[in-house]
Amino acid sequence: MSESEKAPSEVTRLIRAWSDGDKGALENLMPIVFDELHRLARIRFLDERKSHTLQPTALVSELYLRFVGETNINLQDRAHFFGVAARRMRQILVDHARKTRAQKRGHGKTTLSLEVFGEMGDGSSKKVVDLIALDQALAKLSEIDPRKCRLVELRFFAGLTIQEASDMIGVSLRTAKREWTIAKAWLFNELKHIDDPREEPPGRAGGSTDE
Structure with missing residues (x-):
């Protein structure tokens, strides 16, 4: 069982505090949900060749940096948080895939399960x-x-x-x-x-x- 499943009330409290402008709440939230985010990134990101520069840990770290840059976010609970995280993860992965393909002059694919x-x-x-x-x-x-x-x-x-x-x-x-x-x-x-x-x-x- 993940940490976010063990303490749903604490996750919700931190999410709402972050939405209310408490930046410290995000710092406390990420370690709790990190394992679950990392698991999601790992099971979707199948192509694990050593040539890849964006691995699950790097993906979650980039997600955190994007969240830090959020200035107007309104989240209510765990499901809402993971919904927003889903869209951000999609954006990060696609940006990285396009960059990789451009570097390889149109060749190479980033595959997901x-x-x-x-x-x-x-x-x-x-x-x-x-x-x-x-x-x-x-x-x-x-x-x-x-x-x-x-x-x-x-x-x-x-x-x-x-x-x-x-x-x-x-x-x-x-x-x-x-x-x-x-x-x-x-x-x-x-x-x-x-x-x-x-x-x-x-x-x-x-x-x-x-x-």
Whole structure:
């Protein structure tokens, strides 16, 4: 069990104190949530060749530095914190992947595990994905259906359970499960089209109306 799971009330207290402008609260918070953030970074960041300069510890350290630079943040609880951390981690990883690709003149990929997505109905699944391709797909999904994109970020980058994610975005568990299934199918299809640019892009990811 992680430290953040052992002391949820303390995590929430520090998160709210930080939101209220107490910079010292962030310094006290990060050691508590570090193990969980590091675990999330490690299980998603599969390509661990020695040539990589951004490893899980460096990713969490960069996340901390970005949080230090935040001047206007409003967080309520652990789920909210990890939701924001998910988006920041995505930004950091994509920035690093683009920089690495530019240095290699367009060659080389940064891959992430898609284990959390599981298998599709036909039993197929992608085990890893190029991070930049995933970011492109998520950007498109955000334009089509922002809520589904946020759900994917919370599940994939923040590691929240489907219940935690549904609570955070304010929908029923039944709706979250349905939209998670739709979002997964859409992303797998979109990633297939990104992998093969000769394909025409797929359409909408379905509606997002709650019950």
